Every structure is written in structure tokens, then in C-alpha cells.
Amino acid sequence: MSKVGKYFYPSDHALVRRLPFGLYLKSCARSGQNEAVALQLVEEYTSVPAPLWIDDYEENGNIILIMTSVRGQPLRSVFHRLSYQEREQLSKDLKTIICELRRIPNQTPYRFANTLGSALFDHRVGKFGPFIQASGFHKHLIPEHTPAETRRAVTPIHSRHHSSFFTHADINWSNIFIDQGRLVALVDWECAGYYPEYWEFTKAMYGIINDEAMEKIVRDTFDQDYTDELEVEEKLWRESPWVKHFNYRYHE
Known part of the structure; x- marks a missing residue:
């Protein structure tokens, strides 16, 4: 075939x-x-x-x-055609999806790992883990030459308790498929695994900062407030070794 x-x-x-x-x-x-x-x-x-x-x-x-295969077109291609009501419905549909995903049990011996209990894969940080403790997960996110000021800023947020949930980890508008104004599929699950609860939100925001309409859809998707976690992630995005990739995502 x-x-x-x-x-x-x-x-x-x-x-x-x-x-x-x-x-x-x-x-x-x-x-x-x-x-x-x-x-x-x-x-x-x-x-x-x-x-x-x-x-x-x-x-x-x-x-x-x-x-x-799935039907529909990527959200990126049709977003400009969605009505305000359809955009509100998209947030509701994404919220339902994330609630369902969080009910998938973690049958690996780690809190933070891929579905096989092995290393996670992320487009920004590559392969890392698995981890039993959140401290190991967060330590990997901080590049070796991160300024001391940034380290002091991120430590209190990384020290918070964050539950571990099954996470798609790449809900961007290329992976959301739309048909007749409704979400019909979520594709590209290669980054999926068990991550801290805020990761779905911060990764969904990755690449859409300054796009107010898309930001609103993502923010309305989550009941929890992960503003502090997003601010920390933004600092690390800018100061990471993958800064060129970061700039590309922000301006595509």
C-alpha cells in the first residue's frame, strides 16, 4: 500500500x-x-x-x-471563517476533550513519562525523562546557562504542586481539524504522555502569543489559572538553546 x-x-x-x-x-x-x-x-x-x-x-x-484519516481541515486554514459562536463552541469542545484525556490512567511507574513509561518527546526540548518527581521534570526545562535572575523567578512556580495528567502536549491550530465550524478531530499525538497539569495550556499557547483571538480560545478552554506557569515558560522559551525555533514559532 x-x-x-x-x-x-x-x-x-x-x-x-x-x-x-x-x-x-x-x-x-x-x-x-x-x-x-x-x-x-x-x-x-x-x-x-x-x-x-x-x-x-x-x-x-x-x-x-x-x-x-480524519475529515475536515486544520484550524489554521479555516480560523478566519469561524463565527464568534463557533469560536466559543471550539473552546467548549476542547475543554470536554481535555477533561476526558485527564481521565486516562497512568499505568507507568513514573509520574511524568510517555505512554510506554519512557522518555517524553517535545518539539521544544527534545527527549527527556522519565521522571518520578516533578523536580526532575522542571530541572530539565532550565538550560545550563540560564541567568540567575530567571532561576530565582521560576523556582517558586516550579515548586508548586502540579498533578500529573495524560496530555496531548501539542494542541496547536495545525492539529485541530474543523468541519462545518465544529471540531471533528485532534491529530498528531507523538508528544502525548503524562505531564504536569499546566503543560497542556502552556504548550497550546506556544506559538500563538500575540494572537488575541486564538489566545482567548485557549484561555477559555481551561478553568484553572496557569498565568504564572505561562510567564515562567515564556522566560524559558526565550532563554533556551532552542531560541531560534522559538522565534520561528512566534512569527509563522
Whole structure:
């Protein structure tokens, strides 16, 4: 099917390819089997709309995921067409999704880990963990050469108690699919795992700062106030070794 897919559905996307019969193939070199397991957990424990896991296998040292397609278009492409009522509904739909995801049990021996109990993967910080304590998780977020002033600012916030929840960890407007004004799917689960409770919010805000309309949707999605955590994350984004990636995300 892979060969047929290349012939009938040519694409320059390096990781994801369309296949016949409404399927997609994804090379999971960055996250291994994590996305496959995440999709299975989402299907087993929630009614969250997402691609369905069909199969996964190893090829040339990489995990290949086979999943179903989803309908709709990325939010990025249609956001300008959404009415105010549809935007309000989007926040409500995302809130329902996040509440359901947080009910997925953590069956790993760690508080903060991917679905297999192994290292988490994040586009900003790469692979890190797993961690039993939040202190280990937060220590990894602080680059070696972070100024002392920043360290003093982030320590009180990182020292707060944060529950661990199953988290998509990359809810951006390229991964939210919309059809006829409603959310119909959440895709790209390679970063999914068990993170501190604020992580879903701060990662959803990553890349949309200064976009007031999108910021409002994300803020209305969460009942909890994670403003302090967001301010800390913004400091670390700017001062991290991935600052070039940070600037790209902020200006795309």
C-alpha cells in the first residue's frame, strides 16, 4: 500500500503519507511507538475524536504507524471563517476533550513519562525523562546557562504542586481539524504522555502569543489559572538553546 500511496498520492511531507482505503502512514522516528499507544489509549478510555490506530511495525529501525484519516481541515486554514459562536463552541469542545484525556490512567511507574513509561518527546526540548518527581521534570526545562535572575523567578512556580495528567502536549491550530465550524478531530499525538497539569495550556499557547483571538480560545478552554506557569515558560522559551525555533514559532 505504501508504494501505491506514493504513486496515487504524491506528497513532499517527510513523515506522513496518504494510503489507499482512507488510511495514512506515519514514520515515528522521533517518538517510537508512543503515538500508536496513545491512539489506543484515547480510543479505549475516551470518546475524543482522533485517528484510529490500525497497526504499527518496525522498518529500518523506525516505527511505522498506520491509522485512519480524519475529515475536515486544520484550524489554521479555516480560523478566519469561524463565527464568534463557533469560536466559543471550539473552546467548549476542547475543554470536554481535555477533561476526558485527564481521565486516562497512568499505568507507568513514573509520574511524568510517555505512554510506554519512557522518555517524553517535545518539539521544544527534545527527549527527556522519565521522571518520578516533578523536580526532575522542571530541572530539565532550565538550560545550563540560564541567568540567575530567571532561576530565582521560576523556582517558586516550579515548586508548586502540579498533578500529573495524560496530555496531548501539542494542541496547536495545525492539529485541530474543523468541519462545518465544529471540531471533528485532534491529530498528531507523538508528544502525548503524562505531564504536569499546566503543560497542556502552556504548550497550546506556544506559538500563538500575540494572537488575541486564538489566545482567548485557549484561555477559555481551561478553568484553572496557569498565568504564572505561562510567564515562567515564556522566560524559558526565550532563554533556551532552542531560541531560534522559538522565534520561528512566534512569527509563522
